[in-house]
Amino acid sequence: MTTFVLIHSVLLAILIATAVAITRMRALYGATMLAALFSLVTACLFVLLDAVDVAFTEAAVGVGISTVLLLGGLALTRSREAVTPRRRRLPGAVVVLLTGGVLAYAALDLPEFGSADSPVQRHPITETYLHESQKDIGIPNTVTSVLASYRGLDTLGELVVVFTAGLAVLSLLGPLARPEQVRPPADFHLADYRVIRVVTGTLMPLILLFALYVLFHGDYGPGGGFQAGVIFASGFVLYGLVFGLDKAQQVVPRAALWLLISLGLLVYVGLGLTTMLLGGSFLDYDVLDPDHPASGQHLGILVVETAIGVTVASVMTAIFFSFAARGVSR
């Protein structure tokens, strides 16, 4: 127990130090790197809390793709933060202190950390999720059961959030926004370096294969559509970084991305409507295979995870392309 607490304390200390460093830093490239570190430490904390799926997502999104996107954003603007006058920082500081104060006040009455007797542990749904799901859904990873079946509507909602974010970036930064402002083709490529070219070529199939593994292994271990989509996208991002945007867009044309972004979401909603047509309620996968509800659940979860993977991967790739294709205006 003491080691556990010790590791936690150290990680939290690193987390706080990183956060303070980010706020004090003016050079935004450095701050972006520290933000990635922040995510990495958070992911470690999630692992310690046995929330491996969450840790996986945090690592893939926070450390991976969002760092790349932040760097892409910085490449388009200035990379040094303007100094806010001290007077204007005061209200922010007051709000932060107040928020922290209320959180500390709340902590006084929260259940003890790690207690087996907390309301969350005692509530009957914990029993449902941990034990009855094995009978009703029959997949070992209960996180996936909760995410894709019990609370499938929330997951649909999260996918819609990703979809909306994609639309936002495409409408504001994409070629639709300012067609005249397109970056001219670069006169040098990272692909001119042999080591980078060869390593990328070797890694690409492995990354895509790993993404598929994460997608289909979500039933049994940590993983699922969100993580797989991000890993898939990071493969394309790597390809685009090394071989240039034109080559990358030959591999995944823009029109295909538009189609895939919408398609994933349509499949998810369509599955829900299908289960309704088959006589169940929205996202009731039991009706997909009336004789064996568990295998119906299996099928439904697989379709959902795939739909998530398709939309997430194409949104992330499209966002990266939008950043990368934009001309620089400093």
Added chain:
Amino acid sequence: MTQLPVLQVTIPLACAPLCVLVRSRTAAWLVFLAAALFSLTCAALLTEQVADDGPVRYRMGGWPVPAGIEFVVGDFSTPILLLVSLSAAAAAVYGHRSVAAEMDARRSTLLYACLCLTLAGLLGLTVTGDVFNAFVFLEISSLATYTLIAMGRRRRALLAAFRYLVIGSVGAVFVLIGIGLAYAVTGTLNMADLAQRLSDSGGNRAVQAAVVFVFVGLAIKMALFPLHAWLPAAYAEAPSVVSTFIAAASTKVAIYVLCRFAFTVFGASLVFHSMPGDRIGLLLAAVAMLVASAAACLQNDLRYLLAWSSIAQIGYIMAGVALATTAGLSAAYLHIMAHAVTKAALFGTAGLLLIRLGSVQLSALAGIGRRMPWTFAAFVVAGLGLIGVPPTAGFVSKWALVAALVERDQWLVLGALLASSLLAVFYVGRVVEIAWFREPPEGAEPVRPATSMVAAVWFLALLSLYFGIDPTLPDRLADAAASALLGTGGG
């Protein structure tokens, strides 16, 4: 029929990717129109069903509650469902020509997709019976709204959207923290289950903090003074169809969610008796009425003026909610409906004037009332509703609010309400004076405004008149909503 609650939300949701796929402006518009009309039909059917048989519950995925998510349509949600889908339908009719005048074809499809998402998000917020699910729908509607605002004509729209994005995200995170605290104390996310488990936890400091976080977060989303900073620019810089829709619907839904949390999750006794929710609410409401109405008088741009007036109207509604009486809540619901119709008509008119004049600076409006008599007449009718002159819906709701305030001896708030109404006379009167009594500039070419847009605006203005003359329907809905909120322990 049993599937109505979920169809209400998922069909507009499914229409969003369709809008992206169809690639033609008219087709995307048709998809949005269909989504809005479909949700309006669902809302009407649900209203009837709830009035006859009581609350409708729908279990997602067939899972028993609280393991799964449920949708709950009760008397408290049907007025909001009707309002959101009606304003979406009006915005759809209005939007076809408005968007064509303001934006290129390919981006318009994205605009319609985001309108579908906003509609689905707001409807989802209204029907959900699960607090985390509510957060998800809040995120969907907010994110889509930020995008819509950023599509405005001027570059300032980007700044307005960015400000709203930053402030709104802080609000959303606050709501999430509050939900998280409530979950840690109870172990559940279902609203009815939460209400039951929270009923005897008045002294728990984590629950008190949860109340604070949820309410501050929602106060940001509903632009309650002093957390209103994002609203004026956001409404004024958005494309006309967007400001018409969100001015009618989005802050109202945030108020509804606040009511839902206050009365059917945390419980009125905790929020309004153990904690000073009523006093803080009334104080902020009174200040909002005065400050925002005064600010509206100082604006030189019609859309900024209307946006500031919206903040004052939020104050009226908040006053009704904070009274926490049947009369107060009923008045709040009435004012939500009245103001939605009125403000949508006003922003719609502003959009028409914008197409005609290229600017809605008050100085540019000189004499426009004589050149566009029909359009401007709609503005006057809706403006009277804003002030609260009989026979408009605004009068009915303000009268109900006055009665509710008198019932609880809230004379100071009543004074603020009357002062704010006088200020409204001033700012609406100023626009009317400029538009009717100043000489129009020479040589301006008359442009015929699009019939569909004028029709949508007049429909809303006449609706405001109709509810002022025969308020049976809104009265019945508002009374049922108020007693449902106060009567049930859990929703």
